[in-house]
Amino acid sequence: MAHDSGSKTFDVKAMLRDERFWKIAFQVITLIVVLLLLSFFLGNLNRNLIQQGRAFGFSFLRNPAGFSIGESLIQYRPNDPYWQALMVGLGNTLTLVVGGIVLTTLLGVVAGVASFSKNWLLQKLSRLYVGLVQNIPLLLQLFFWYFAIFGALPRPEAQIGVLGLAFLNNRGVYIPWASSALLAILGIAATVGAAIAALYLWRWRTKIRIETGVGGRPQSIALAVVGLAWLAIITVGMNWTIPQGIEGGGVTGGLRLSREYVAALTALVFYTSAFVAEIVRAGIQSVSKGQWEAARTLGLNAGMVMRLVVFPQALRVIIPPMNSQYMNLTKNSSLAFAIAFPEIYSIATTTYNQTGRPVEVFVVMMATYLTLCLVITVVMNQFNRSVQFKER
Amino acid sequence: MTSVTPDSVSSARPDVLALGPVAWAKKNLFSDWFNSLLTIVIVGIFSWGIFRLILWAFTVAQWQVIPNNFGLFMSGTFPSQLYPRIWALLAVVCGLAGLSWGVLGRNVSTLFSRNVLIGLGIVCAFIVLFPPTRPNSLQLLPMVALVAGGAAAGRQIGRKFPGVGKWISLSWFLSYFVALWLLGGGLGLTRVSTNDWGGLVLTLFTAVSGIVLCFPLGLLLALGRRSALPVVRLLSTVYIELVRGVPLVAFLFMGQVMIPLFLPIGSRPDRILRAVIALALFSAAYLAENVRAGLQAVPRGQREAAMSLGLNTPTTLGLIILPQALKIAIPAIVGQFISLFQDTTLLSIVGLAELLGIGKSILANPAYLGRYAEVYLFLAVIYWFFCYAMSLASRKIEEKLNTEN
Numbered sequence: 001m002a003h004d005s006g007s008k009t010f011d012v013k014a015m016l017r018d019e020r021f022w023k024i025a026f027q028v029i030t031l032i033v034v035l036l037l038l039s040f041f042l043g044n045l046n047r048n049l050i051q052q053g054r055a056f057g058f059s060f061l062r063n064p065a066g067f068s069i070g071e072s073l074i075q076y077r078p079n080d081p082y083w084q085a086l087m088v089g090l091g092n093t094l095t096l097v098v099g100g101i102v103l104t105t106l107l108g109v110v111a112g113v114a115s116f117s118k119n120w121l122l123q124k125l126s127r128l129y130v131g132l133v134q135n136i137p138l139l140l141q142l143f144f145w146y147f148a149i150f151g152a153l154p155r156p157e158a159q160i161g162v163l164g165l166a167f168l169n170n171r172g173v174y175i176p177w178a179s180s181a182l183l184a185i186l187g188i189a190a191t192v193g194a195a196i197a198a199l200y201l202w203r204w205r206t207k208i209r210i211e212t213g214v215g216g217r218p219q220s221i222a223l224a225v226v227g228l229a230w231l232a233i234i235t236v237g238m239n240w241t242i243p244q245g246i247e248g249g250g251v252t253g254g255l256r257l258s259r260e261y262v263a264a265l266t267a268l269v270f271y272t273s274a275f276v277a278e279i280v281r282a283g284i285q286s287v288s289k290g291q292w293e294a295a296r297t298l299g300l301n302a303g304m305v306m307r308l309v310v311f312p313q314a315l316r317v318i319i320p321p322m323n324s325q326y327m328n329l330t331k332n333s334s335l336a337f338a339i340a341f342p343e344i345y346s347i348a349t350t351t352y353n354q355t356g357r358p359v360e361v362f363v364v365m366m367a368t369y370l371t372l373c374l375v376i377t378v379v380m381n382q383f384n385r386s387v388q389f390k391e392r
Numbered sequence: 393m394t395s396v397t398p399d400s401v402s403s404a405r406p407d408v409l410a411l412g413p414v415a416w417a418k419k420n421l422f423s424d425w426f427n428s429l430l431t432i433v434i435v436g437i438f439s440w441g442i443f444r445l446i447l448w449a450f451t452v453a454q455w456q457v458i459p460n461n462f463g464l465f466m467s468g469t470f471p472s473q474l475y476p477r478i479w480a481l482l483a484v485v486c487g488l489a490g491l492s493w494g495v496l497g498r499n500v501s502t503l504f505s506r507n508v509l510i511g512l513g514i515v516c517a518f519i520v521l522f523p524p525t526r527p528n529s530l531q532l533l534p535m536v537a538l539v540a541g542g543a544a545a546g547r548q549i550g551r552k553f554p555g556v557g558k559w560i561s562l563s564w565f566l567s568y569f570v571a572l573w574l575l576g577g578g579l580g581l582t583r584v585s586t587n588d589w590g591g592l593v594l595t596l597f598t599a600v601s602g603i604v605l606c607f608p609l610g611l612l613l614a615l616g617r618r619s620a621l622p623v624v625r626l627l628s629t630v631y632i633e634l635v636r637g638v639p640l641v642a643f644l645f646m647g648q649v650m651i652p653l654f655l656p657i658g659s660r661p662d663r664i665l666r667a668v669i670a671l672a673l674f675s676a677a678y679l680a681e682n683v684r685a686g687l688q689a690v691p692r693g694q695r696e697a698a699m700s701l702g703l704n705t706p707t708t709l710g711l712i713i714l715p716q717a718l719k720i721a722i723p724a725i726v727g728q729f730i731s732l733f734q735d736t737t738l739l740s741i742v743g744l745a746e747l748l749g750i751g752k753s754i755l756a757n758p759a760y761l762g763r764y765a766e767v768y769l770f771l772a773v774i775y776w777f778f779c780y781a782m783s784l785a786s787r788k789i790e791e792k793l794n795t796e797n
Contacts (some may be wrong), residue, residue, distance in 0.1 A: 027623040034627055041654040089712035119427050121434045135779035136772045137734035139741075140748055144772070147755075147764035158428045293425055331639035345641060358649040362642065370637040 008166035035175035045359065052356075058364075060355050063088075067344045067350055071258055082351055085286040089347030096264055096333045096343060099374070104270045108276025108325075113306065115281050126277065129291055139335055141271055146263035167243050167251050169370040172241035173262050177255030187238045198223060251323060264336035273327045279321045283314035315387045325382040327373045334369075344368055429748065448765075452641065457760045458770050462755060465770075468590015468745045470575075474582065478593060479531050481574045484567055486535045490542020491549075492560045498550030503543055512536060529643040571597065586664045590745035598668055599733045599747065603673035606732065610679025615709065617680060618687050628680070635677035640738055643674045648742045667739050675732045682728055686721030687713065719793050726786035730779050736773075747771055 049055060056190050066083040073091040114126040132143070154160060156309060160171035160316045167174040178184040205219035243254030282370060287310045297308040337346030347367060352361040415667030416766040423426040457739050458465070497503055504512075519525050519532045537629070550556055575597065577583035591595070601711075635643070647670025652660045661669075690713055740749030751767050754760055 023621055030621075030627065031623050044656055045650075045653050048657055051657060055596055117430075118420070118423055119430050119434075121431055125434060125438075131780070132776070135730070135776045135783070136735040137748070139737040140768060140771055140775060143748075143752075143764070144768040148768055149762065327636075334639040334641045335738070339640070345639065348642075349645065352645075352649070358580045358646070358653065362646050362650065365642050366634075366638050369639060369642070371747070373637045 006359065009094055010238065018057065024310075025283055036179060036194060049131045049359070052157060054357060056359060058360055060357060060360070063355075065351070067355070069347070070340070071261070082355070083346050083352065086344060086364065089342060089344035092261075092341065093330075093333055093343040093368075095343075096261065096268070096336060096341070097330050100263050100272065100333065102271045103265070104276055104325070104329060105322075107269060108273040109280050111273055111277035112280025112284065113311075116284060117276070118302070122231070129328075132275050139255055139338060140269045142335055144266040144268045145270075150259045150263045150266075156251075159245060159249065159251070161245060165242060165384070166254075167245055169249075169251075170259065172256050172258045174251045174254045175254050176240050178238040178244045179241045183238055190230060190233045190237075193227055198227050201226065229332050260339050260341035262377075263339060264333070264341050268332060268336075271331070272325055275325050275328075276322065279318055279325065281313070283316075283318035284310060286317045287313045299390045312387070317382045319380065319387055323377055323384075324381065326376045330372050330376065331369060416748050419636045423713050453766050454763060455766055456763050456773060457754065457763045457766055461754050461760075462751050463589060465747065466591050467593045469588045470584065470590065470593070471588065473608050473761075474584065477574045477581065480533055481571050483538060484570055484574075486538045487542045488560075488563060488567055490539040490643055491546040492564075493539070494543035494546020494548075495541070495550035495556055495560055498554075501772065504540070512540060532636050568600070568657075586662050589664065592738075592747050593748040594664070594744065595733075598671065598736045598739060600742075601668045602671040602675060602732050602736070603729050605668065606675040606679055609672065609676035611683055611714075613680035614678055615685035617684055632680050635674060636681070640735055641716060641741060644670050644738055644742050646670065647673075663742075666746065667744060671732065671735065671739075675728060675735070677726040678731075679725065679728050682721050682724035683717065685715035685724060686719075688714045689720045721784055722790055722793070726782055727787075730782050733778060733782070734775065747774065 037040050045058075061083040061263045062081050065082045066078055066284045067085070069076055069085065071087050072088040073095065074088060076088045111126050111129060112120050115130075117123050118128075136193050153170045156171060159167050165176055178187055183266055201219050201223045205216040205223070208214065208219065209216045215358065241249045241253040245251055291313065292305060292311055295305040300308065333343060334345035337349065340346070348361050348365045352358055355361075423429045462726065463472065467475070471479065474662040494503065516533060516536055519536070520529050525532060536765075573579060575584065575589060575593070576586070613628045614630055616624045617632060618626070619625050644667060646668045648663065651666050651669065655661070694712055694716065695708060698712040703711065736746055739746050740752060743749075745753060748771060752773050755764060755767055
């Protein structure tokens with residue numbers, strides 16, 4: 001019969017009805033289309049670059065940059081190579097991002113927790129802040145802080161002193177700082193180290209108190225010792241220099257945070273914190289009401305309920321979206337170039353303007369931001385694992 | 393054995409339900425010393441800030457910069473003799489908005505409830521009283537009438553032809569091309585170079601174009617990332633993750649500089665088009681993640697049930713999965729649209745004169761030197777209004793579509 005012979009030879013009709021065939025065919029077609037598009041774009045790119053006489057390559061990064069940079073963490077002179085200029089930009093981006101992440105976390109958590117305050121005013125204030133800041137573009141806020149707020153500060157001749165410890169004028173903010181960069185790094189390292197040591201000691205003390213019921217006095221003493229050592233390093237060891245106002249305007253000593261840096265940091269922190277506050281609020285709301293009530297029943301006061309029962313549980317919900325807010329902050333730090341803060345995007349565009357190499361510059365930029373985001377993701381995932389429920 | 397003595401029972405009185413503003417303030421503002429301190433500090437700082445702001449607004453600030461440049465803020469350097477075209481565009485949008493409102497609200501008993509009438513009254517009063525809009529009251533008041541008239545007409549039409557709802561989206565789609573024609577000219581109208589597009593009109597145009605373009609792209613990417621086909625999944629994932637790792641400024645920079653390089657020698661698309669493409673390609677990756685979250689929230693049983701009914705993959709997706717997933721994802725999607733709208737400000741960095749860009753160029757005018765606070769506050773109010781309206785609309789849609797309970 002015809003039907004029999006059909007099943008032995010290659011049956012096109014049956015194949016067209018077979019879902020497996022279509023699955024493979026669809027993928028092959030997609031792949032071909034994507035490859036064709038890529039080869040079209042890359043071919044055009046190649047032709048365009050050859051026509052402009054600039055073959056793809058990164059050797060230009062070793063040429064002298066020839067432009068000066070307003071502020072930098074590391075030594076930089078205008079005739080240093082491009083890659084060093086980009087490193088300066090990376091350093092500035094990092095100061096902005098690290099400062100931003102620390103301050104955003106603080107302000108965001110405070111604003112988020114405040115929306116659960118018993119105080120009606122504080123509650124409404126938190127809602128007002130979020131509703132206002134989330135709905136205004138970051139770039140506009142950045143300009144507002146830079147031009148309308150920090151730009152409206154008095155000139156150095158009429159600068160504002162804050163308790164004789166800090167000064168504000170329209171060139172920047174001057175704060176007390178360690179007398180050398182090495183000491184400053186040492187101080188920061190000491191702070192971080194002391195915080196970690198204190199955390200472990202506290203956990204150890206709690207664990208011993210729960211398991212054995214003894215007072216944990218040695219641990220308390222150790223905690224006090226760590227605290228005193230830290231205090232000693234910070235107050236005496238840092239060799240603080242206090243900014244001094246000069247007659248007729250200007251400041252010597254201390255650390256000058258440029259107006260660009262302060263404005264960019266303020267705008268980034270205020271903007272991102274509003275989103276963090278919403279995340280924290282959603283996280284706290286996700287903790288079931290019974291947890292609040294049970295904790296209250298055990299006799300904990302409002303602060304302890306939040307700190308010991310609700311917040312640790314809320315953290316499970318809070319951490320994953322925080323990752324993307326930190327990444328947003330990192331990426332948004334590139335907007336600081338609009339107020340001429342020399343971070344990596346700004347240096348990269350200058351490099352492009354001078355060398356006319358958009359592709360290479362874009363690749364460098366993309367690699368930098370991708371790496372930063374990757375680092376944040378890895379750290380946050382690690383942290384996330386430590387706060388998740390330990391199940392089975 | 394412990395027992396309650398009768399004495400203590402009788403002495404415990406029931407709590408008196410305290411009412412009135414004093415009791416309210418005691419409970420919410422002064423419940424303990426910390427709360428009271430907090431209240432006093434907040435009130436102190438707040439009233440000082442408000443006082444300083446009002447003082448500044450009425451003594452130091454020079455608001456002339458806003459009414460003097462109102463045309464620039466709204467439509468950039470669009471030739472003023474062609475302003476009727478902008479008005480026509482506004483009329484089209486207002487008429488359509490009214491019609492859609494009427495058709496969608498055809499089953500509401502009173503379309504013009506008291507709140508709506510108060511709202512319309514406030515808008516009219518604002519138009520007449522607000523100095524920058526007052527000269528254009530003659531054009532703006534009929535727009536309000538057009539919305540109201542459209543709503544009334546739309547309700548009648550909607551009641552007569554219940555199937556008319558489908559045509560609403562089609563007419564919005566067509567209105568986009570009408571807008572393009574009215575702004576750009578051609579087909580009997582004088583051509584206007586895209587260099588003369590600007591202000592709020594350009595902001596809204598780029599935002600709408602970006603949204604329209606990024607939505608289907610984001611949907612496809614989300615489906616691709618959830619697909620069972622490894623090649624499709626890999627390609628979508630790589631695209632989404634690469635784009636999400638790069639700041640938008642870098643992407644716009646690429647759009648302006650590199651799109652011409654990726655195209656055949658000599659072809660150079662319009663810079664607004666390039667900006668819109670970059671904006672849409674960027675937002676699509678974020679939108680895809682929002683849609684993906686919605687897709688993940690649809691229970692597996694839905695797909696299995698659809699499959700066992702004999703639906704194939706496209707119909708399962710289109711009829712069963714996507715309607716549920718999109719409904720779940722609406723808040724996130726609108727949030728993404730809001731941030732796309734805010735992101736249009738970055739176009740000022742690549743040299744387009746949208747709302748923020750035109751603000752910058754007005755501030756560069758020596759006559760308005762140093763009027764930063766006035767201009768930026770004005771722009772902030774505009775942006776806030778649109779973003780807030782969008783999030784409000786999203787909440788309304790969410791309530792409407794919530795079929796649970």
